[in-house]
Amino acid sequence: DAKTTQPPSMDCAEGRAANLPCNHSTISGNEYVYWYRQIHSQGPQYIIHGLKNNETNEMASLIITEDRKSSTLILPHATLRDTAVYYCIVRVATNDYKLSFGAGTTVTVRA
Amino acid sequence: GAVVSQHPSWVICKSGTSVKIECRSLDFQATTMFWYRQFPKQSLMLMATSNEGSKATYEQGVEKDKFLINHASLTLSTLTVTSAHPEDSSFYICSAPTGLHNEQFFGPGTRLTVL
Numbered sequence: 001d002a003k004t005t006q007p008p009s010m011d012c013a014e015g016r017a018a019n020l021p022c023n024h025s026t027i028s029g030n031e032y033v034y035w036y037r038q039i040h041s042q043g044p045q046y047i048i049h050g051l052k053n054n055e056t057n058e059m060a061s062l063i064i065t066e067d068r069k070s071s072t073l074i075l076p077h078a079t080l081r082d083t084a085v086y087y088c089i090v091r092v093a094t095n096d097y098k099l100s101f102g103a104g105t106t107v108t109v110r111a
Numbered sequence: 112g113a114v115v116s117q118h119p120s121w122v123i124c125k126s127g128t129s130v131k132i133e134c135r136s137l138d139f140q141a142t143t144m145f146w147y148r149q150f151p152k153q154s155l156m157l158m159a160t161s162n163e164g165s166k167a168t169y170e171q172g173v174e175k176d177k178f179l180i181n182h183a184s185l186t187l188s189t190l191t192v193t194s195a196h197p198e199d200s201s202f203y204i205c206s207a208p209t210g211l212h213n214e215q216f217f218g219p220g221t222r223l224t225v226l
Contacts, residue, residue, distance in 0.1 A: 032212055043204045043217035044155070046112060087154075093212035096143045096162075101155040 004088045009106040018075040022088030025069040032093050035073045037084040078109045113139050113209045117218035132190045132221045134205030140185035141207035149202040161188040195225045
């Protein structure tokens with residue numbers, strides 16, 4: 001797996017956009033970028049993933065740089081319920097490919 | 112998104128007893144499922160890969176005779192913690208991949224407390 005680097009924590013204001021960076025400078029051509037989050041005492045939740053194009057769904061947007069060495073997860077209007085640990089993971093998209101979780105970014109949304 | 116359930120959501124048991132945790136994919140079939148363990152204030156650690164119809168693959172340092180995994184159908188994997196001890200107290204989480212790019216969906220977790 002390509003290793004990822006994320007800031008350990010960040011705060012954001014409720015209602016504002018939250019931009020979560022992730023560096024993955026050793027990513028391979030066949031590896032996707034996946035984002036998950038874990039709210040306290042719950043199982044992780046899938047958010048979004050992408051290969052090289054920017055992606056958007058009902059939860060978030062994913063911006064991947066042209067060289068694919070970094071990406072940014074954008075929560076457009078953060079709410080208190082978005083407080084969680086966010087994990088950026090790169091992996092090949094096969095069904096038996098394991099996810100390796102790093103420390104992630106602890107995001108605290110403040111009123 | 113796809114739904115994965117776990118049962119029970121929490122369990123308290125005495126030291127030396129065995130505990131079985133079930134993981135079900137409710138709206139999709141999963142030939143592969145994964146089991147993780149998470150200690151307080153730590154990240155998820157992969158324990159094993161559960162394969163339908165064949166033996167599980169365990170990560171280094173995980174005792175296969177202590178953590179028995181059975182994946183008897185395409186929607187059910189079970190993890191049995193045998194002869195549980197207080198140090199096995201943890202949050203156990205399963206996941207299963209589905210979707211175009213095998214996005215993994217996680218169960219809600221099972222909190223195990225061994226007294």
